[in-house]
Every structure is written in structure tokens, then in C-alpha cells.
Amino acid sequence: MRVTRDFLRGRGRERMTEAEKDALEAAVDRVETLPARTIVVNRGQRVRYSTLLLEGTMCRYMDARDGFRQLVALQVAGDFVDLHGYPLEMLDHDVGTLSEARVAVITHARLDALTRDMPHLTRLLWRSTLLDAALHREWIFRLGRLDAAGRVAHFLMETFHRLDAVGRTDDGRFALPLTQQDLGEACGLTSVHVNRTLRRLREDGLADVARGTVRILNAAGLARVAEFEPDYLYLEDGAWARDAAE
């Protein structure tokens, strides 16, 4: 399997030429498997490579004084997890795995050559980091303006669409290897309140979250609770978008 198969898949990948895919492919230094729940990059650390996530779930987060952390991004297959570290040279946050993860490692030295010689590919890489920024903005909106049910619903809808774009959903179901504590750290809630909120979403027939699996039961209802509008994901018009437009 080509390691770049899912990169930008469903998010404007069609603009990448075969030559560009080959070049990115050739820049891969190695492929590794990382165990679940391990730290990959520490805040403030000088980084000399970036990580393309092939399979599994990772996250980026920041620590608070009270011992809790705040997730700032969830990363799924196809994500160039810490490409931000390339122009920035060091990261302002930590990166870790949630599930076991298979990753391709690309050194910044290789990226130097790519970005010198291939301006169009450079713009696609740039674009992929800005898709992350758009997600960041939506997380700000989620935390600043939505109540607990809205936040959790919004997170579920976003994650569903992202996984759907890379073919990791099955009829409204998808795997999500997050504890209720993790969900709380993503949504700015305590695990206790996440629990109550999930129960309510289940009772309202909107979504069922249990044992690492999410089932979207009522996408329209969930979207309403979440004030969710997927344009910020910059998705191509895929199967889901066509269905929703009907």
C-alpha cells in the first residue's frame, strides 16, 4: 500500500499529480508502528521530522496546571500529524498516540528539497496545515459557544465526516478509541458530564457511543444540536455530501 494513499483524501487530493505523489512517497524515511498511549513529540522540542499517520488515532494536546490536558486536535488516517513542526521548527504542544498507530516518518531535510523544487506540492502541503487551522477554529467555536450536548455532538459529527472522507466509516458507525475522559479533554468537560451527555444523546436517539464505537443514529438531529456545518472541512462532494444535499 502506498503510504500517501489517504493524504488529503477527500479534501482536495485530486489536485495532486502522480509525480507529486511519487515525490512525497520517495521522501518517506521509514514506516513505524507506535504503541497506544505514548508521547511522540514534547512541547518545546526541536523537531527534525514529521509524521504521516497511516492507521490509528493520535492527538495533539496541551497540559493544564490541574493535571488535566486539553486536546487541540484529533488526528486520523491520512493526516500529516505534525507538519506544523516543519516551518515552525519546534512545537507549542505535545503529540501522542491514542490507539496503536502506524506512521510514515518524513525528515525535514527531505521536505527542504521538495519545497525547493515543487512549488505546487508545497502549496498542497501548506494547504493541509491550513485545513488543521480551520479545524482549530471550529474547536474554538465549539468550546466558546456550545453547551455540553452541542460540543459532544459537534465533535462526533466532525470526526464522522473526517473518517468518512478516508473510508473509515461503515453505515454511520466508526471506531473511536477515546475514553470518556479523553472526550472530556477534547470538549472542555469533565468525564462525569461527558457520561451524562452521552446518555442524553442516546436517549434522544441521536448517537450511541459505547466501547470505542460510535453510531450516528440521527445525523440531522445531531447537526442541529451541534450547529454543525461541514464546509470548514473543505470536503470534496463525496457520497455523504450528495446524500445530505437531497
Add this chain to the structure above:
Amino acid sequence: MRVTRDFLRGRGRERMTEAEKDALEAAVDRVETLPARTIVVNRGQRVRYSTLLLEGTMCRYMDARDGFRQLVALQVAGDFVDLHGYPLEMLDHDVGTLSEARVAVITHARLDALTRDMPHLTRLLWRSTLLDAALHREWIFRLGRLDAAGRVAHFLMETFHRLDAVGRTDDGRFALPLTQQDLGEACGLTSVHVNRTLRRLREDGLADVARGTVRILNAAGLARVAEFEPDYLYLEDGAWARDAAE
């Protein structure tokens, strides 16, 4: 005055060559003055130019169903406000002025030429958008993990440092043309609670916010309340950083 004077100032500007400054300078299509409180770019709109803010204050925001908005970024002099719109081609949020603003307009057609021919400048432009992303992440942390006093204190400290980097502070004082409503829309609070929070910061001798002017009275105390660590701003070691290190 050169329009690029404050671009990346204090944020790694030393790496931009004179030739690169000239090239960016030459890409400016026109300089305009925009009135306060006007919308510059609408969400979903195809954008064909980006805006370098020379003087004044702008913001990026998203609308919620209840009529309130959530600020996702505050933009000050030197910021390339909507450079995100270049690789993304359309924006997922609105852009508007808070005060009157003087801006330089750079068309994307010109950026195409720059990014084709000048890979190092391209990386600096890329970097500047990722500095925005780092700010986004810190806003997520602020909203997800801090209480009202922490959020407002954090916002004040961040804004102070950014304005200080471009020489817009005066002995701990700076102009901030935001109403308490605006502050609430930045911090996920109601204007009423912003009012109470500002009063408390004043009573505690931390900061005084009144009539569009902020005075930092106790930077260390404010930083403690805010859990503020300025590394995410990627500031050069300027006067403030040296003082703080003592």
C-alpha cells in the same frame, strides 16, 4: 513607510532577506483605509486577494445561531490577516475590522509568482499562517481549561505580547478597541460576566481595562491566573523576554 515593516516583526523576521522584503513589497496591489466595524470577507466567499494589516485592529469570527459570534482571532499591525485564504481559496469564517484599519492588499495572482520563484519566502509565508494556528491552539486551551478570570487574563497577556513585538505598547499600556461584548465574544463569556471579571482583575491589582486602554499592573500575577506561557508566540528574545528571564 514600507508596508512590510511589521510583518513577522519580532517573530522570526530576521530570516527574511532584503530581496524577499522587496519582492513582498512589490506584490502589494494597493493600500486602503477601512472604516471601523465593517465586514471585509464573508464566510464561504471565494477570495482572490489577501490583506496585510498595517495599522488598526481586525478580527476573524464565526456566527452562532443565537446571534452572538465567536472571535477566532484578533489581528494587529503586521498580521497577514487572511493569508489562509490563499491556499484554501475560500474562508470558513468572516473577517472584519474592529477599529479603523489601514491595510495593504496583495492579490493571489502575485502570490502565485512569489511562491513559484522564491521557496524561502514561501516558507516564511507558510510559517506566518502557522503562527496563527499556534494562536488558535492556545485559544482552544483558554476556552477549554480556564475559568473566566483566566480566560480574560490570558487574552490580555497574549495581546500585550503581540503588540509589544510590533512596538505598540507603552510601559505596560496598550490600546485595545474592544467593547466588553467583544471581549466576551473572544473569551466565550457574556458581556456582563466580562464586566465582573475585569472589575475583579482591577481589584486584585492585576490589570486595568477601561475606555479602550489596557494597563498591565502585575504581569507575573496575570500570567499565573492565565497559566500563560508565551512560547507559543514564537517571539524572538526581545526586551520583554530578557526582563522576564531575570
Add this chain to the structure above:
DNA sequence: CGGAGCGTTGAAAGCCCTCAACGTTTGTGG
């Protein structure tokens, strides 16, 4: 089979919001 982590539920407390009223500042036109 035992333990640790995760999930679930209840009760009480706290932070922030809502609603309401009033004071202050700003800007505009007479």
C-alpha cells in the same frame, strides 16, 4: 481471580448566565 481502569449514578456546591434596571459615555444634530 484479583486489580486497575473505565463507566455510571446521586447529591450538593459553584460558576456563569439571564433578566432587569440604571448610570455613563459617545456621537450627532439642532
Add this chain to the structure above:
DNA sequence: CCACAAACGTTGAGGGCTTTCAACGCTCCG
């Protein structure tokens, strides 16, 4: 220069959403 209105800022009371604290059941894995 004044009058006036509109926006902004301030304060109080009450209510609601979320947190905290605590206890217990469940699941998974060594």
C-alpha cells in the same frame, strides 16, 4: 454649546448548567 439618543458599562437577584465529591458496578487483562 447643548440636548438627546444610542451604545456601552455597571450592578443586583435568581436560576441553570456543569463541576465536585463520593460510591459502586462493569470490563478487561495479567
